[in-house]
Amino acid sequence: MPISGSNGRKVNEMVKLRDAGFCNVKLFALYITVYAHLIEPQIWSSPVLYSLYRGIYFFHMPLFAFLSGLFLNSGAQCARQTRKGALLYVLAQGVYLLVRGDVVWHTPYWHLWYLLSLSFWAALGWLWHRAGCRFGWWILAVWILLGTLIGKNPEVGRKWSFSRSLVFLPYFWTGLLCRKGLPDKKWLGLLALAVAGLAVRFLAEEIRVVFLYQAAPYGENGPKLRLLCYLIGGLSVFGLLCLRPQKRFAITRAGADTLWPYILHAPMVRFLWDYGLHPLLLGLIPAIYLYILYKIRQWYAPMYGIVRKK
Secondary structure (H helix, E strand, O other), X not given: OOOOHHHHHHHHHHEEEEEHHHHHHHHHHHHHHHHHHHHHHHHHHOHHHHHHHHHHHOOHHHHHHHHHHXXXXXXXHHHHHHHHHHHHXXXXXXXXXXXXXXXXXXOOOHHHHHHHHHXXXXXXXXXXHHOOOOOHHHHHHHHHHHHHHHHHOOOOOOHHHHHHHHXXXXXXXXXXXXXXXXXXXXXXXXXXXXXXXXXXXXXXXXXXXXXXXXXXXXXXOOHHHHHHHHHHHHHHHHHHHHOOOOOOOOOHHXXXXXXXXXXXXXXXXXXXXXXXXXXXXHOOHHHHHHHHHHHHHOOOOOXXXXXXXX
């Protein structure tokens, strides 16, 4: 039942509405990201874990980048995201500069590259809105071309997260161009994931895990493999979004805000690496971690109203 009147407006200002389907997808993306990082030291001694890890890296960051663009609907939102991402990067990178001797200011520590790239993407989104939101799909073609060719420049790498910012930009930009009313036909999702899986199996065998980081120049690889990554990543993101559960589960609310859990998971992962836990046990740890953080955030975070698509 909708709330009307002045009291209703106040309640709506306090409660941030979130779509249940997208919350479920974001929670899934965060879970597999944490799990992939947990098993990382073991993938070199286990073909099964290597294949699982490699499969995750074909789509998990494209999915995050797409969703980050999808929810920026105005220039003002892009500007806020730019400031927020930059501030969080400065604070988090500053902490690691103090506690680790191998961190330099201009090269993001491990997972923090995403904050720097997100600020860069959102700033481009702000400029696009200021310019009237014109030629969006033509600009996307330019970003794909740039992301494909930039690997030929040996100077573009991890510094300032420049390589990743450009390579993953097309996914963010596609999200920026799309609206939240995305297809949810299950057969479309299964078909897209099947084609992506076949491409990974028969066309992408030579793509190594380190190439999927998209953080370094091509070297022995080339633009064709990056274009193949765009194809697989795009199909995977589309397929997962088509298959997103629209039901509001007990855990759905934990997917309303995933940025802080993403930032904070690194110390836990680094700590657990030393223990070499069984992969099945490691599968429980992200769930426990996300649940604990969710319960802590309930004490002070904004209220979220999770709505189900009709």
